[in-house]
Amino acid sequence: MASSAEHPAALQLRSATLAFGERTLWDGLDLEVQPGEFLAVLGPNGSGKTSLLRVLLGLQPLTSGEARIGGMPPGSRNRRIGYIPQQRSVEPTLTVRGRDLVGLGLDGHRWGIGWRGRQERRERVDAALASVDAFDFGNRPLGLLSGGEQQRLRVAQALVGDPALLLCDEPLLSLDLASQRMVSQLVAGAARRKDAAVLFVTHEINPVLPVVDRVLYLVDGRFRVGTPDEVMTSETLSELYRTPVEVIRLADRIVVVGGENGAAAHHHPLEETT
Numbered sequence: 049m050a051s052s053a054e055h056p057a058a059l060q061l062r063s064a065t066l067a068f069g070e071r072t073l074w075d076g077l078d079l080e081v082q083p084g085e086f087l088a089v090l091g092p093n094g095s096g097k098t099s100l101l102r103v104l105l106g107l108q109p110l111t112s113g114e115a116r117i118g119g120m121p122p123g124s125r126n127r128r129i130g131y132i133p134q135q136r137s138v139e140p141t142l143t144v145r146g147r148d149l150v151g152l153g154l155d156g157h158r159w160g161i162g163w164r165g166r167q168e169r170r171e172r173v174d175a176a177l178a179s180v181d182a183f184d185f186g187n188r189p190l191g192l193l194s195g196g197e198q199q200r201l202r203v204a205q206a207l208v209g210d211p212a213l214l215l216c217d218e219p220l221l222s223l224d225l226a227s228q229r230m231v232s233q234l235v236a237g238a239a240r241r242k243d244a245a246v247l248f249v250t251h252e253i254n255p256v257l258p259v260v261d262r263v264l265y266l267v268d269g270r271f272r273v274g275t276p277d278e279v280m281t282s283e284t285l286s287e288l289y290r291t292p293v294e295v296i297r298l299a300d301r302i303v304v305v306g307g308e309n310g311a312a313a314h315h316h317p318l319e320e321t322t
């Protein structure tokens with residue numbers, strides 16, 4: 049559906065440029081993401097993926113161009129944005145419970161006050177825990193949970209406020225392959241049910257391939273947006289990396305080989321195929 053004043057895109061960038069001093073991260077980026085759409089953001093280290101999320105969170109102004117979230121400037125509708133940070137393990141001694149972490153996602157919402165508010169809050173946290181299948185370990189201390197379990201709780205925290213846009217910053221890092229797939233499916237399933245758009249920054253496309261609608265691939269100031277079939281080709285990646293890169297389809301996986309400046313290393317093909 050085309051966006052309009054009544055049905056604004058979940059997110060819109062027009063001629064968006066971000067530069068730090070002499071260094072331009074991306075230039076003239078036009079992008080529209082519709083409610084319910086899942087966009088994977090790929091690119092090597094330093095290509096500006098996290099900076100893009102910071103722009104959308106209203107933490108980083110664009111150098112030029114325009115950004116809109118649900119038709120509004122970034123920063124003005126942050127309550128309708130869910131954010132999943134990079135996976136990192138918490139201290140084993142951390143005694144905060146999973147459900148308390150999820151509840152933080154509701155802070156600032158109107159149902160936080162009074163008995164009725166507390167009741168509604170509990171119901172929402174319960175529903176979010178159930179949606180990521182974390183009910184069994186929601187009462188256990190965070191520090192005693194596995195990385196995958198912790199990340200499921202971060203997904204629940206991001207979803208509990210009913211976001212229209214979900215920003216995920218490499219939420220799969222350091223998870224094993226099974227957990228990577230599970231977290232990707234949970235995010236995509238929950239977002240589709242609620243018609244939320246997803247921007248999913250990832251080093252590896254394979255765990256999200258079954259759920260991705262389009263890919264934004266950033267390399268050294270250049271970028272390409274399209275379906276995985278359009279972007280994840282030898283031709284397109286060779287253009288983006290400015291060196292021969294070969295993309296091989298193996299059943300339902302994409303393997304990237306070659307590339308002198310790190311295309312293949314960035315995709316960890318060996319790790320992915322073993």
Ligand SMILES: Nc1ncnc2c1ncn2[C@@H]1O[C@H](COP(=O)(O)OP(=O)(O)OP(=O)(O)O)[C@@H](O)[C@H]1O
Binds near residue numbers: 073098
């Ligand atoms: N506020 C800032 N001032 C100056 N340079 C910055 C600022 N924020 C980010 N950068 C630089 O911009 C570049 C892109 O950073 P960013 O974190 O967006 O990349 P990334 O694609 O997310 O990388 P990674 O995959 O390593 O997380 C980096 O070289 C970073 O040092």
